[in-house]
Amino acid sequence: MSTPARKIKIRKANEALILETAERVFALSGYQGASIAQIAREARLPKANVHYYFKTKLDLYRQVLEHILDDWMEEASSFDEYADPKQALRTYVQAKMEFSRKRPFGSRVWASEIMAGAPVMERFLGTILKKWVDERARIIRGWVRDGKIDPVHPRALLYMIWGTTQHYADFERQLVILNGGKVITDRQYRARTDQVVNLVLASVGL
Amino acid sequence: MSTPARKIKIRKANEALILETAERVFALSGYQGASIAQIAREARLPKANVHYYFKTKLDLYRQVLEHILDDWMEEASSFDEYADPKQALRTYVQAKMEFSRKRPFGSRVWASEIMAGAPVMERFLGTILKKWVDERARIIRGWVRDGKIDPVHPRALLYMIWGTTQHYADFERQLVILNGGKVITDRQYRARTDQVVNLVLASVGL
DNA sequence: GTCTATACGTTGATAGAC
DNA sequence: GTCTATCAACGTATAGAC
Secondary structure (H helix, E strand, C coil), X not given: CCCHHHHHHHHXXXXXXXXXHHHHHHHHHHHHHCCHHHHHHHHCCCHHHHHHHCCCHHHHHHHHHHHHHHHHHHHHHHHXXXXXXXXXXXXXXXXXXXXXXXXXXXXXXXXXXXXXCCCCCHHHHHHHHHHHHXXXXXXXXXXXXXXXXXXXXXXXXXXXXXXXXXXXXXXXXXXXXXXXXXXXXXXXXXXXHHHHHHHHHHHCCC | CCCHHHHHHHHXXXXXXXXXXXXXXXXXXXXXXXXXXXXXXXXCCCHHHHHHHCCCHHXXXXXXXXXXXXXXXXHHHHHHCCCCHHHHHHHXXXXXXXXXXXXXXXXXXXXXXXXXXXXXXXXHHHHHHHHHHHHHHHHHHHHHHCCCCCCCCHHHHHHHHHHHHHHHHHCHHHHHHHCCCCCCCHHHHHHHHHHHHHHHHHXXXX
């Protein structure tokens, strides 16, 4: 029963449970506002166990962010799936909207980290993200040069896509209240995704 | 010297100082994450003085939010300055962009409050904001009916405007890093504002 | 790997001298 | 109106029995 293999399995399961719970709690209260006690409570584990798997609160927070970055990489790559601007933008916006729907807490942890001055993600932003944005800006500029889309400012377009799609995750509570307090159904959300796609495409003349 | 008039003046000045500092600190760390000690330190006041002017942390937080709502009302009214969609949207987007530039902390406190589930602003969102959105949605639907703009979903348009313009306040740190670490100048910001206006107008066919 | 007990700093808040 | 001293509650983190 107490074989190494079994112990590793328990470890993986508990780490995953804590990471998932921590993402939710950090999303709700931010890094400073969240407490290990609350994370432990919601994961139904003794507080000491959280410290057993993650030495410090900062360690745990860092790993939560790393998890989010993994998914970020995936949605970022969707931008390059097609060379045609219409298909590329549609695919990317859809991927971002799906992420906002499926991982709203991840989006909020990110937002809260940036609002706190990005002390942990600074390096990522200045290296990987900056490189990605610079390259995508070049692609968009190419589309403009070839007359495939209207002459828009690449960065302004990317920031509009980010701001809009992340709004659906970060401000979910507000959207629900404005929706009359009714939760947004999958059907509704698909419709909203299409509307966002159409607005973005129209904004560049597609 | 110690006349009532003088004391009232001192009170007003200190309250304003504390409110301004608190907005910045709440913006950085959220309600739970912020501490009275930090607010007092940054305002260069003893901790007890903060409690003297604002009985509890929640009291202070509420008043910070009320201040932000006052400004929100003002920018909201800019939507109705013109009946023509092009002028109305331009004026509104410009007002929101100006707010993001001049009161980035206010925007972030709002964002952090919503991400925390809007425990304090819930009533405002469900009453005043909902009414405002419903009415503006009706106006936008009218523009579509009259063929003045493309057939867009009113709410999707409003959320795009909010998400995009607030992104410039809430994610300022990220934008600066993506800008190569250089602060965004007034000149640059005016250009970005124009780009956002153009994207929004184009998104509805204007 | 689990969990109780505990160390020890920081928090929100107050009392009371000035 | 200002400010030091203080308190109970809660924060992170660890020790050590099981």
